[in-house]
Amino acid sequence: MSNTILDVKNLRTTFYTHMGEVQAVRGISFEVNQGDVLGIVGESGSGKSVTAMSIMGLVDEPGRVSGGSILFMGQELTKLSDAEMNEYRGKEISMIFQDPMTSLNPVYTIGNQLIEVIRRHTDLDKDQAHARAIELLQMVGIPEPEIRIKNYPHQFSGGMRQRAMIAMAISCSPKILIADEPTTALDVTIQAQILDLMVRLKNQLHSSIILITHDLGVVSEVCNKVNVMYGGMLMEKASVFELFDSPQHPYTLGLLKSIPRDVTGERKRLVPIEGTPPDLLKPPSGCPFSPRCPYAMGICVREAAPLYTLSDTHSASCWLHHKGAPVVEGFVQVEEESVHE
Amino acid sequence: MLTILLIATVTFFMMHAIPGGPFSRERPLPDEIIAALNEKYHLNDPILKQYFDYMVGLATFNLGPSFRRTGFEVEELILLGFPISAKIGLMAIIIIILVGIPVGIVSALRQNKPADYFVMFIATLGVTIPSFVVAALFIYIFAGVLQWVDAFGLERPSSYIGPVLALVGYSLAFVSRLTRSSMLEVMRQDYIRTARANGLSRFKVIYKHALKNALIPVVTYLGPMVAAILTGSFVVEKVFTIPGIGKYFVQSVNDRDYTMIIGSTVFFAVLYVIMVLLVDVAYSLIDPRIRLGKKSE
Structure with missing residues (x-):
């Protein structure tokens, strides 16, 4: 596809610790097209943040990308040096983080930090960069940007700091904005504003967003595609409608059952997913979800399922889609297996 | 006051x-x-x-006559001893800052590599070995065996090496350790990750974003340290036979030289208070959150 911006293939990221290898990401593949808002969901430790850091080339020692490829507009990112990667970071691919309270340097003004990024990636001189910074603060909805630009982070509220972070991230019109739980630390009322702002700016700048979250409510509001991760692997990839209408993986099903949905409808008990995520130091050989899966079969424990293609936009890694598997209500079975990349 | x-x-x-x-x-x-x-x-x-x-x-800045050194006013004695102590102290302080902080940074950036282990080994030695051991060793080796420098007094420029070295030891080791641990702490902060995610060069990340934050605890230590070093060290002045203020002070306690004791104590206190004040000023320059008198909205 010509409008594919990011093509991640069989990405593996491993941390080589004293205790052994921690395989945080174990061979995941996905694409981001222009205009996409891709949600990556999963619980803590499922590898979603490490995936993001791998794309940014910011996986710290003792971890590193140990396999697979990350193609950004045709350029292989995993082969670049740190200095070469700096030409992409903040310019082509930028990132905002969970905690806006600690993500800005407390000893420099908002303007200083913003102008620094602008001048790093453009040829603008000091005054032009200053004007651009004010324009950016205006774009992200900070009132009186001419005054606010001289403020320090502690003079901003949480929501404003996240806006400032977004201003910094979009300052060079990146192709991809990676947002790692951007609203988790914010008030619910501010959350919606920030999400709106991100999507609006994405459309304005013709870029794409990778939104990492554990909040399926957020996903349903802003994403068009979703990757469900568990134990460092992709469980299900789908368009947002497919995912919510007909989830094709028991883990996704569990996630959907464990969030409060109809506020006005009948009172239903939330169903938790029993058990805990797998220890990635000694990852199970089979499907990582099998110990907690209500439908687990013999093969699930022995061997991870291939990714079954269910439609153009929908695939799931679960043996239940095999034509020989017992029929479970709502789950589709397919004739042929897709290749497990 | x-x-x-x-x-x-x-x-x-x-x-x-x-x-x-x-x-x-x-x-x-x-x-x-x-x-x-x-x-x-x-x-x-x-x-x-x-x-x-x-x-x-x-x-009225009249500290009275010394009881034991007849004919001397206390302020005269302080003015006599302090410049000598301060001169040696100032050299020590410059070395501590110019060597200790860079060494700490380098060591933090090479965490758990040979250079780091080596520096921290030396620094740990520096913190544990008392200054009189350094002083005695120095005199034994360089003045005794090698005869490169004088064993006492301050007649020649080379005479300063020993006292300054003995004075520097502990604080230099402490400052480099403090800088290292502070730097390591700061490098783990979210805003460093932000700076890296924005594509800033490693140099900028370290020397602009990390260093300024990492210096805050170092400055805290430097203030009182400067006061302590400037007022001389009894041990070092005694070993090298330097007529500094540190020696006077301890002697005056032994002598019950009332006016001298209180005079030097007050003098030390004033110096200390000034240094703490300077630290506060330095703070407000480094960290806008501590800026005094300005209200943050």
Whole structure:
């Protein structure tokens, strides 16, 4: 596809610790097209943040990308040096983080930090960069940007700091904005504003967003595609409608059952997913979800399922889609297996 | 001001609480002489009167005559000793800052690599070895065996090497360790990750974003350290036979030289308070959150 911006293939990221290898990401593949808002969901430790850091080339020692490829507009990112990667970071691919309270340097003004990024990636001189910074603060909805630009982070509220972070991230019109739980630390009322702002700016700048979250409510509001991760692997990839209408993986099903949905409808008990995520130091050989899966079969424990293609936009890694598997209500079975990349 | 007043008061009364007086000797002086001396220095007055007299003197920068070094006023003795101590101290401080901080940074950036282990090994030695050991070793090797420098006094420029080295030891090691741990702490902060995610160069990330934050605890330590080093070290001055203020001070305690004790204590207190004040000023320059007098909205 010509409008594919990011093509991640069989990405593996491993941390080589004293205790052994921690395989945080174990061979995941996905694409981001222009205009996409891709949600990556999963619980803590499922590898979603490490995936993001791998794309940014910011996986710290003792971890590193140990396999697979990350193609950004045709350029292989995993082969670049740190200095070469700096030409992409903040310019082509930028990132905002969970905690806006600690993500800005407390000893420099908002303007200083913003102008620094602008001048790093453009040829603008000091005054032009200053004007651009004010324009950016205006774009992200900070009132009186001419005054606010001289403020320090502690003079901003949480929501404003996240806006400032977004201003910094979009300052060079990146192709991809990676947002790692951007609203988790914010008030619910501010959350919606920030999400709106991100999507609006994405459309304005013709870029794409990778939104990492554990909040399926957020996903349903802003994403068009979703990757469900568990134990460092992709469980299900789908368009947002497919995912919510007909989830094709028991883990996704569990996630959907464990969030409060109809506020006005009948009172239903939330169903938790029993058990805990797998220890990635000694990852199970089979499907990582099998110990907690209500439908687990013999093969699930022995061997991870291939990714079954269910439609153009929908695939799931679960043996239940095999034509020989017992029929479970709502789950589709397919004739042929897709290749497990 | 209040601090200094308080220190002067406490020193004054503690001084009078210890047994013995300025004229106690192994071989007692004749009673008449002691009586005459006490009379001369107003030591027979009620203690409160002595106290108020002294405080008035202090307010007018008159620290009174030394009881033991007859013919000298205390302020003269301080002015005589302090420049010598301060000169050596200043050299030590410059070395500590110019060497300690860069070494700490380098060591933090090479965390758990050979260079880091080596530096931290030396630094740990530096913190644990007392200055008199350094001083004695130095004299033994360079003045005794090699005869490169004089063993005492300050006649030649090379004579400064020993005292400065002995004075530098502990603080240099401490500052480099402090810088290292502070730097390591800061490099883990979210805003460093932000700076890296924005594509800033490693140099900028370290020397612009990390260093300024990492220096805050170092500056805290430097203030009192500067005051302590400038006022001289009894041990170092004794070993190298330097007529600095540190030696005077300890001697004056042994001699019960009341005016000298309180004079040097107050002098030290003033210096200390000034340094703490300077630290606060430095803080507000480094960290906008501590900026005084400005309200943050």
